[in-house]
Amino acid sequence: MKSPLLGRFESPHEKDKRILGPLQRISRQYRHYLDSEEVDYCVVGVGSAGGVLLQRLAKAGFSVVGLEAGPFWDPERDWVSDEKGSHKLYWNNLRITGGEDPLTFGENNSGKGVGGGSVHWAAFAPRFHPSDFRVYSEDGVAVDWPISYDDLKPYYELLEREIPVAGPAYFPWGDPHGYPYGPHPLGGVGDVLVKGCTKLGIRVCAGGPVAILSGSHGNRPHCIYRGFCIQGCKVGAKASTLITHVPEALDYGAEVRELSMAFRIGMRDKDHVNGVFYYDRDGHEHFQRAKAVIVAGYAIETPRLLLNSACPGHEHGLANSSGVVGRYLMAQAGNVVLGRFPSLIRMYKAPPAHAMTEEFYETDPGRGFARGFAIQSVAPLPIAFAKQMMTAIGAWGWGMRRVLMDYNHWATLGVLGEILPWPDNRVEIADEKDEYGIPVPKVTFNLHDNDKKMIEFGKKKVMEVMWAAGAEQVVQESRYAHLVGAARMGSDPATSVVDKFGRTHDVHNLFICDGSILPTQGSANPGLTIQSLAARTADYLISQGEKIWTSDKRDMTPPPIRRHLAVRDSFTKGVPRLFR
Amino acid sequence: MIETQTGEQLLPVDPTTKRPRKPTRQPGYYPGYSTMSQKNFWDAATRQTVEKRVYDVPEIRFFSPEELPLMQAVCDRVLPQHDRLPQYRIPIVNYIDERLFKNEIDGYRYEDMPPDREAHPLGLKAINETASAMYNKPFLDLGPLEQDYVLKSIHDGEKKAALDIWSRMSIQRYWHLLVQDCVAAYYAHPWAWDEIGYGGPAYPRAYTRLENGDPEPWEKDEQRYEWEAPATSISDKYEESAAGAGTTHHGQGGTH
Numbered sequence: 001m002k003s004p005l006l007g008r009f010e011s012p013h014e015k016d017k018r019i020l021g022p023l024q025r026i027s028r029q030y031r032h033y034l035d036s037e038e039v040d041y042c043v044v045g046v047g048s049a050g051g052v053l054l055q056r057l058a059k060a061g062f063s064v065v066g067l068e069a070g071p072f073w074d075p076e077r078d079w080v081s082d083e084k085g086s087h088k089l090y091w092n093n094l095r096i097t098g099g100e101d102p103l104t105f106g107e108n109n110s111g112k113g114v115g116g117g118s119v120h121w122a123a124f125a126p127r128f129h130p131s132d133f134r135v136y137s138e139d140g141v142a143v144d145w146p147i148s149y150d151d152l153k154p155y156y157e158l159l160e161r162e163i164p165v166a167g168p169a170y171f172p173w174g175d176p177h178g179y180p181y182g183p184h185p186l187g188g189v190g191d192v193l194v195k196g197c198t199k200l201g202i203r204v205c206a207g208g209p210v211a212i213l214s215g216s217h218g219n220r221p222h223c224i225y226r227g228f229c230i231q232g233c234k235v236g237a238k239a240s241t242l243i244t245h246v247p248e249a250l251d252y253g254a255e256v257r258e259l260s261m262a263f264r265i266g267m268r269d270k271d272h273v274n275g276v277f278y279y280d281r282d283g284h285e286h287f288q289r290a291k292a293v294i295v296a297g298y299a300i301e302t303p304r305l306l307l308n309s310a311c312p313g314h315e316h317g318l319a320n321s322s323g324v325v326g327r328y329l330m331a332q333a334g335n336v337v338l339g340r341f342p343s344l345i346r347m348y349k350a351p352p353a354h355a356m357t358e359e360f361y362e363t364d365p366g367r368g369f370a371r372g373f374a375i376q377s378v379a380p381l382p383i384a385f386a387k388q389m390m391t392a393i394g395a396w397g398w399g400m401r402r403v404l405m406d407y408n409h410w411a412t413l414g415v416l417g418e419i420l421p422w423p424d425n426r427v428e429i430a431d432e433k434d435e436y437g438i439p440v441p442k443v444t445f446n447l448h449d450n451d452k453k454m455i456e457f458g459k460k461k462v463m464e465v466m467w468a469a470g471a472e473q474v475v476q477e478s479r480y481a482h483l484v485g486a487a488r489m490g491s492d493p494a495t496s497v498v499d500k501f502g503r504t505h506d507v508h509n510l511f512i513c514d515g516s517i518l519p520t521q522g523s524a525n526p527g528l529t530i531q532s533l534a535a536r537t538a539d540y541l542i543s544q545g546e547k548i549w550t551s552d553k554r555d556m557t558p559p560p561i562r563r564h565l566a567v568r569d570s571f572t573k574g575v576p577r578l579f580r
Numbered sequence: 581m582i583e584t585q586t587g588e589q590l591l592p593v594d595p596t597t598k599r600p601r602k603p604t605r606q607p608g609y610y611p612g613y614s615t616m617s618q619k620n621f622w623d624a625a626t627r628q629t630v631e632k633r634v635y636d637v638p639e640i641r642f643f644s645p646e647e648l649p650l651m652q653a654v655c656d657r658v659l660p661q662h663d664r665l666p667q668y669r670i671p672i673v674n675y676i677d678e679r680l681f682k683n684e685i686d687g688y689r690y691e692d693m694p695p696d697r698e699a700h701p702l703g704l705k706a707i708n709e710t711a712s713a714m715y716n717k718p719f720l721d722l723g724p725l726e727q728d729y730v731l732k733s734i735h736d737g738e739k740k741a742a743l744d745i746w747s748r749m750s751i752q753r754y755w756h757l758l759v760q761d762c763v764a765a766y767y768a769h770p771w772a773w774d775e776i777g778y779g780g781p782a783y784p785r786a787y788t789r790l791e792n793g794d795p796e797p798w799e800k801d802e803q804r805y806e807w808e809a810p811a812t813s814i815s816d817k818y819e820e821s822a823a824g825a826g827t828t829h830h831g832q833g834g835t836h
Contacts, residue, residue: 397815
């Protein structure tokens with residue numbers, strides 16, 4: 001068949017609408033504030049955290065503007081089912097990377113545009129384990145969080161319904177729980193992980209937890225298994241704040257200002273901010289006035305903005321009296337193990353993320369290192385696979401052509417390992433400037449002894465699983481996944497940047513809410529935790545009301561959870577799940 | 581496209597007959613498979629992007645007339661395509677040229693690397709100097725096997741010449757930049773998808789057969805054949821320790 005029955009698929013005509021998926025359309029007309037209007041909250045970055053913050057604060061009646069450096073996407077018209085054509089989804093602006101074990105950025109971990117990283121995440125959405133919040137107490141390394149798992153648990157449960165998460169009815173690791181949407185069918189890679197783990201007696205979980213719909217939900221259709229999760233989900237089945245929270249934020253009067261690159265935070269006096277300086281799409285400078293500012297730019301841009309906002313009274317960067325801004329940056333070990341199988345796998349089908357085990361997540365003294373790792377399905381498309389083979393086996397020339405001709409025979413599994421926070425892993429400001437004239441970030445990253453032991457153990461374990469699944473050749477590539485830290489939360493202003501609600505210790509009406517505030521990272525993908533923290537910070541701000549904009553008193557009472565602020569449809573869809 | 585090397589000695593060999601395999605329109609184990617035949621099932625944005633890539637090949641605007649034949653010769657060895665009929669070769673150099681002309685970067689630069697727009701011309705210069713040091717001839721005047729040995733020395737991180745260039749840029753990272761750019765251009769092309777049996781775009785239609793490597797109705801089953809790389813090449817030899825021993829090689833692509 002050469003064409004669909006009713007002719008080839010064409011672009012929809014509705015020019016006045018953004019088309020977020022086959023069923024979801026939003027108006028291009030919405031509330032617009034003037035720079036001179038003082039809004040209640042200016043949120044810098046409309047990504048995983050920023051989208052949730054905007055929706056909650058607007059729904060609670062605050063005036064809010066979100067400044068987003070990238071575009072406000074129209075997935076139907078802007079996104080493509082194409083690896084190379086999806087390059088624009090990533091934060092591709094220059095960052096200098098160095099150290100002994102340098103990180104890479106762009107497509108590996110950094111999003112740009114409304115939805116941010118949640119547009120291109122693979123959407124694994126596990127919770128952190130209770131032990132993740134007490135790493136120093138339990139293992140004598142890193143730090144404890146200023147909050148416990150129980151503080152965050154109600155928000156995990158809420159966000160799992162809001163975005164929502166599909167997975168097994170019984171998830172056995174950490175704090176065991178179930179998911180509101182059923183698990184996904186397995187693709188070739190998931191089969192390999194389940195087969196290998198089962199053979200070795202390792203408990204394994206199939207079909208999630210992923211923030212991808214296994215059944216339709218409101219105006220979002222279920223997954224069609226096309227495999228382009230990290231190229232942006234045109235279907236609208238994979239959650240991103242672009243489609244989960246931003247539409248409702250707009251309904252309640254929030255403004256999302258696209259192509260607006262923040263470069264400095266403005267100060268009313270030494271202890272208070274009064275807005276954000278930014279460049280618009282044409283490079284013109286603006287200043288958005290605000291009663292409070294929330295920085296949600298993720299683990300590189302957040303410290304970059306704070307450091308670039310140095311001013312009298314904050315000579316080493318805003319909110320940086322501790323010297324900790326930019327430090328304790330973390331990435332997770334993301335080694336990819338590739339196995340060739342005699343039969344076909346075709347790993348490009350199904351979401352890359354759909355099977356995992358957290359059996360090695362917790363510290364095991366017998367292994368000789370603290371903390372652990374998870375094993376997850378991954379599934380590179382051809383270009384990413386070729387790059388992996390370049391590093392894994394040094395492939396080039398006819399060897400590259402040969403191994404790629406066997407693309408359909410390969411399956412890939414990922415280590416997701418906990419690298420500990422170290423002060424020398426940091427974001428600084430380089431001498432070079434970007435196209436706006438803003439100094440670019442310089443990132444230094446070194447692996448330490450515990451990290452190296454964990455990676456060695458983790459990759460060997462995944463290779464064992466791959467062999468057990470029946471692979472006839474197994475190779476691996478070292479890499480990293482995700483970014484967190486660099487503006488960490490804590491109780492002590494001398495060793496942390498923000499308190500447990502995301503308020504900076506140094507500046508009373510400046511908040512940070514994104515992955516950068518995580519003190520440690522566990523072996524879980526950080527997306528769900530970032531969104532849960534954002535919902536909690538929003539509840540705190542709503543509870544505090546107007547006094548938080550001017551008062552220098554800190555009320556550390558935890559806020560009540562506001563379930564009624566969850567996005568619509570959160571409680572009316574899904575299947576019953578097991579509660580412990 | 582400039583032909584830098586021609587002749588039967590460049591072709592992969594049938595191991596049974598020991599004869600060169602004739603160049604075809606579509607090498608690989610999925611004869612008759614065509615992703616582009618399915619383009620009416622793709623959404624409009626995807627169809628336009630892929631069609632533009634195939635039918636609207638960008639002109640050379642970045643590489644100088646002196647650099648261009650050298651870059652072409654290098655890419656012909658880094659990702660050889662002599663098994664393809666000339667009109668079905670994928671214009672790798674044009675896509676790399678376009679990236680550099682538009683200065684589209686991947687969001688980072690290693691501190692021991694110059695910007696990509698300087699790295700490529702410097703690398704070509706270093707390749708030529710290495711060729712002179714090893715064979716007393718410029719790279720373009722070498723036979724394919726000698727060219728492979730020159731490139732292999734860079735692949736292995738051996739600085740046989742151009743020490744001033746390698747002091748400004750990491751030899752391993754330059755190699756990775758070069759290979760990455762070649763594979764990113766080649767495997768972005770639907771003809772390469774046909775070669776490797778990759779399903780390609782599937783929105784709004786969906787994939788429905790997820791397990792056991794089963795093909796969709798429009799996909800094809802694999803039909804393997806044996807082939808050997810040409811005797812004039814060394815790039816098909818896999819060595820366990822080849823990838824620049826002693827350096828860290830962290831991957832570039834995003835998978836999770």
